Amino acid sequence: MKNTIRLIASLLLMLSIFPASSEAATNELKVHFIDVGQGEAVLIQAPNGKSMLVDGGPKTAGKAVVSFLKSKGVKKLDYVVATHPDADHIGGLVEVLNSFQVGHFIDSGKVHTTQTYYEILQLVDKKNIPFTVPKELDKIALDPQMIIRVLHVDEHADDTNDASIVLKATYNQVSFLLMADASAEIEEEIRSKYNVQATVLENGHHGSDTSSSAAFISNVKPSVAILSYGKNNAYGHPSSVVEKRLQNVGAKIYRTAVDCNISVTTNGVKHAVIKSCGKSVSPSSTSGKPAAKTPAMQSAPQPKPSPIKQTSFKNCTELRKVYPKGVGKSHPAYQTNMDRDKDGWACER
Template identity: 35%
Template sequence: MKRNNRTRKKKQNKLLSSIIISIIIIASTIWSKENIENTNNNSLANDSFAVASMQVHFIDVGQADSILILSDDEAMLVDAGNNEDGTYLVKYLKEQGISKLKYVIATHPHEDHIGGMDDVINNFTVETVLMPDVTHTTKTFEDVLNAMNENDLGITIPSVGEEYEIGKAKFVVIAPNKEMDENNLNDASIGVKLMNGNNRFIMCGDAQKFSEKEMLQSGIDLSAQVYKVSHHGSNTATTDAFLKAISPEYAIIQCGENNSYGHPHKETLHKLEQMGVIVLRNDKNGTIIAISDGNKIQWITEK
């Protein structure tokens, strides 16, 4: 379900400009593997937060994806929600003190992943735009290409195994493993394994069973503490073998409240439950922020 203006305004008012102060103020719940409860602790300025070197913001953009990664003084954005989320995302990023994005990744050309990307490109200095080697005929996709042209940006098509640095962290490309066509855009999704010290995050856009099989056959180490559940928790993704290879402690589902697709599907939730994975969801928890110091991950949710 898409956010209405009143809800968006309410969420915007909760997010302040300083990255750390913003996190402290909006925190209402701290999640950890050992203690999963509402602590009602609004004083989070402890050593583990002060030395944190990476943050991953799973931004609540309703039935869509958008993930902000901050490491040292560098930032990257993976996907940018629906068309109507562009203004909200620009404001959110500016409230984090961001003026420049080292990377923008459009995992694939569906509207719920690139809808607000033209607004982002037009409002921030962007160094590199990564996209899969597929095209789309929608106006949304054309708007993104036009914004790139107006800002003298080209498309970087990443290859599996390539590594990119973001601050002291880095990410390796894990998908797609073969050329896809425009009739298979979900499985054309760029997948990355984000690494900060000993902490690992897997995020693969809307990659489905075919792409998951390709990743498994590639021999890439897919193990990670955090899995951004593919395709909003649909049963078209997250096969048993893929989930076992990741063996996550935490799963993040980016979906909208009461969405028409029924995401996340019961089958996917059951798999996660059976593995004892802690599940956080935008529709229930609002914006979700991971704090990684390279050894442990702490969580803050908006609600």
């Protein structure tokens, strides 16, 4: 009888120490690159069943992100990472924070004066979510079988993009490099200090030519490249130059604007890529043995940038009627007097 009681007590203790936050624990790591339009959001489901969300896309994608997480069995987010405070990365986190219990909130620390960023900080404070600004080389303890390390973060960066938290997640022989909006200059810093070689690369700044330098891609040598961007975006993302660089190193390119949600599943040795638009399964191996050949995938036609519309406006209210997300510094409609936080983006929400 005493032995039975001890056994039950031990089981209860184990359950209290290792609570499952989403799907039941498996030996597989699943990384989902969510189609949020012009933005970025990545769900990491660890082998032990815990979950981490890296960014949440723009505010308009909030409900879609929440729906996607629920469809994957997520009940709690053990970590939420806001790589930097730009609206196309953190806007959807408002809906996420209102919909899920969150264990830890990790932020770049870059101060930003937008209403969206302020709203997120208010929610974190209201819900008493532990808040951390990491340091370079910090580890995120999502799963003891994985190593998730911060390769870059800079709360004092002049530019919000260069404040980006860059993460490398490794599970046995398979690794993921998530670049957020880090520029080529930040890439150079990272590759000069650390091993950046990775199986899967989420390219910086949505495939813009301000990131993904030839030297950096040559060092990463990805088998899979992910470009997260919106159809017919006004910035011309992704750059054809960047796509050519990826093709030159033999990377298989996936695009959220074409392939929708992109999921990479791995047991730590082999990995498979599945896209939600049409059937696409690309199994491969990192064990050194040649992988089974799969049919070559034709490059999808690239969306043409939207034509420039009106370029002169009295105020941000008028500008947003034509450009709901505001405009960047390179856009003809950009005016410095409408960029109150001086971040190179006018009239963002």
